[in-house]
Amino acid sequence: MAMKSESEHEAGPDDRTRRLLLRHMLVARGVDEEACQLQKQGALDLWPSGQGQEAAQVGSALAVGPDPTVFPSYREHAVALMRGVAPEELFAQWAGRTYCGWDPRRARFFPYTLVLAAQTLHAVGYSIGRRLQGLEDFVVVYIGDGATSEGDMAEAMNLAAVEAASVLFVCQNNGWAISKPAAEQMRTTLAERARGFGIEAVAVPGQDPEIVFAACSRAAAHIRGERAPYLVELQVGRIHGHSTADAQEVYRSAEDIAAARAADPVARYAGRLRERGVVDAAWFDEVDAEVRELCERLAKEYA
Numbered sequence: 001m002a003m004k005s006e007s008e009h010e011a012g013p014d015d016r017t018r019r020l021l022l023r024h025m026l027v028a029r030g031v032d033e034e035a036c037q038l039q040k041q042g043a044l045d046l047w048p049s050g051q052g053q054e055a056a057q058v059g060s061a062l063a064v065g066p067d068p069t070v071f072p073s074y075r076e077h078a079v080a081l082m083r084g085v086a087p088e089e090l091f092a093q094w095a096g097r098t099y100c101g102w103d104p105r106r107a108r109f110f111p112y113t114l115v116l117a118a119q120t121l122h123a124v125g126y127s128i129g130r131r132l133q134g135l136e137d138f139v140v141v142y143i144g145d146g147a148t149s150e151g152d153m154a155e156a157m158n159l160a161a162v163e164a165a166s167v168l169f170v171c172q173n174n175g176w177a178i179s180k181p182a183a184e185q186m187r188t189t190l191a192e193r194a195r196g197f198g199i200e201a202v203a204v205p206g207q208d209p210e211i212v213f214a215a216c217s218r219a220a221a222h223i224r225g226e227r228a229p230y231l232v233e234l235q236v237g238r239i240h241g242h243s244t245a246d247a248q249e250v251y252r253s254a255e256d257i258a259a260a261r262a263a264d265p266v267a268r269y270a271g272r273l274r275e276r277g278v279v280d281a282a283w284f285d286e287v288d289a290e291v292r293e294l295c296e297r298l299a300k301e302y303a
């Protein structure tokens with residue numbers, strides 16, 4: 001299916017929203033870098049890095065706002081932070097201190113789910129249940145490209161379509177399920193597959209937070225207006241391997257890894273907003289100081 005070009009999303013968010021997008025992306029990147037560092041030192045047992053996926057996560061989370069309940073996979077750290085999950089709470093699970101470091105009800109952010117695609121059924125079931133209680137809950141569920149090969153995903157899409165569940169499926173397609181390339185997992189885009197189930201869907205580049213924000217805002221309007229599910233497929237490039245226990249150089253070409261680094265959504269968006277005068281040096285200093293303070297706190301608690 002053809003991807004939408006940048007010019008089709010011209011209107012774009014206002015400058016306040018742009019600064020919010022970038023701020024959340026910078027905080028997520030800082031926390032992720034600290035997690036990788038702490039994992040190297042043995043303070044965390046494992047860390048599935050989200051570097052390269054900040055635009056997809058922050059753009060989608062900001063577009064739907066703080067109210068919808070989120071069913072994450074295991075890599076949506078930027079979304080968790082935006083939901084008020086403290087980085088200490090987030091790290092607790094990866095340090096093996098707890099099964100889930102946060103209160104899912106308070107954060108409206110469910111526990112990470114490592115059984116691929118299981119959360120899609122949890123999300124659809126939750127949405128149907130809430131409607132039966134007379135509560136109109138809008139639910140967001142995150143999946144990776146590999147998770148879409150699971151039977152649960154097909155079942156969840158069909159059930160969501162049949163029951164007209166208010167569910168936004170967000171697929172971050174990084175082209176890999178650990179070492180399995182997406183081309184060996186599917187013959188169509190996921191968006192095309194969703195339409196086959198009767199779900200409206202769109203596939204857009206996921207490296208530009210403004211494109212993601214626009215696509216997910218439209219998806220949210222559709223879900224609220226039509227009382228029907230929607231699927232957004234975001235094409236992303238991951239900078240690091242599957243997790244800190246994975247040697248991506250074994251199966252990924254040097255060019256593929258270099259392309260993901262060159263397309264770094266955080267560096268590119270920071271450069272773009274600076275060029276356009278949306279942010280200045282003082283703004284970066286303030287965010288840098290906030291991130292540094294956060295990382296020092298984390299290093300003290302975990303090192």
Ligand SMILES: Cc1ncc(C[n+]2csc(CCOP(=O)(O)OP(=O)(O)O)c2C)c(N)n1
Pocket residue numbers: 075114115116143144145146147148150174176177178242
């Ligand atoms: C049901 C199930 N089968 C296999 C695995 C092992 N596994 C863990 S992550 C992963 C790849 C997932 O890829 P994707 O959904 O694209 O997410 P990504 O890690 O790329 O974000 C696999 C096969 C699992 N966790 N659960």
Ligand SMILES: [Mg+2]
Pocket residue numbers: 144145146172173174175176177178
């Ligand atoms: Mg993947």
